[in-house]
Amino acid sequence: MVDRRKALKVVAGVTSAAAVGVAVFPAAALVAAAANTPPLPGRPPGGDEGWYAVARWDDLVVGTPLQAHIVGAEVDAWKVSPDRRIGTVWLLRRGEDTASLRALSAVCPHLGCVIEHNATGFVCPCHVSDFSPTGAALRGPSPRSMDSIESRVREGRVEVRWARFRLGTAERIREEG
Ligand code: FES
Incomplete structure (x- = not known):
């Protein structure tokens, strides 16, 4: 019984970590992509007039x-x-x-x-x-x-x-x- 509880905790932990990974990784990838890709075309960052x-x-x-x-x-x-x-x-x-x-x-x-x-x-x-x-x-x-x-x-x-x-x-x- 104790072993079964432990096993359930391990499964729950792995599932939570996977969920966090799914949520965080795309956001990190987007940040990295944004850093490498200047926004074009349009106003440059900083609001430089003209x-x-x-x-x-x-x-x-x-x-x-x-x-x-x-x-x-x-x-x-x-x-x-x-x-x-x-x-x-x-x-x-x-x-x-x-x-x-x-x-x-x-x-x-x-x-x-x-x-x-x-x-x-x-x-x-x-x-x-x-x-x-x-x-x-x-x-x-x-x-x-x-x-x-x-x-x-x-x-x-x-x-x-x-x-x-x-x-x-x-x-x-x-x-x-
Ligand atoms: S030659 Fe360019 S508008 Fe006439």
């Missing part, structure tokens, strides 16, 4: 531009819509050093179409403006080169400070809001 995480540094290949979207809140006269695509950039990695990062707005300075990447650099398909691999205006109606966007690398995340610029002007004029 900065958005758009990619991981390790995802960028030297010499191959990567298109990335800025996701954030869209505000109009009536409402705030969260998680909207509010902009697009081309990310250029020119070497191993994170200081080699450069970001260019994908908004064409002519009338605002999305600039694409091609074999010779960049092109706006709307009215065929050509840009060099570094974004310099070469041909077509675009009145200026592709607009640079402030960028940085923090804890493996590529972050950009999104901005819009006036369309149709040779001078680069930042739009407010």
Whole structure:
């Protein structure tokens, strides 16, 4: 009888430990996964105004531009819509050093179409403006080169400070809001 009670206690103990393991392990795995995976895209942690995480540094290949979207809140006269695509950039990695990062707005300075990447650099398909691999205006109606966007690398995340610029002007004029 005593041996049977002991055996029951052992079984109860093993079952409890297994239950705790089932409950704790997935939570620990999630914490580990969260630590290894920066949240993308969106606002970086810390609430840095105007900065958005758009990619991981390790995802960028030297010499191959990567298109990335800025996701954030869209505000109009009536409402705030969260998680909207509010902009697009081309990310250029020119070497191993994170200081080699450069970001260019994908908004064409002519009338605002999305600039694409091609074999010779960049092109706006709307009215065929050509840009060099570094974004310099070469041909077509675009009145200026592709607009640079402030960028940085923090804890493996590529972050950009999104901005819009006036369309149709040779001078680069930042739009407010
Ligand atoms: S909008 Fe890009 S060339 Fe016209």
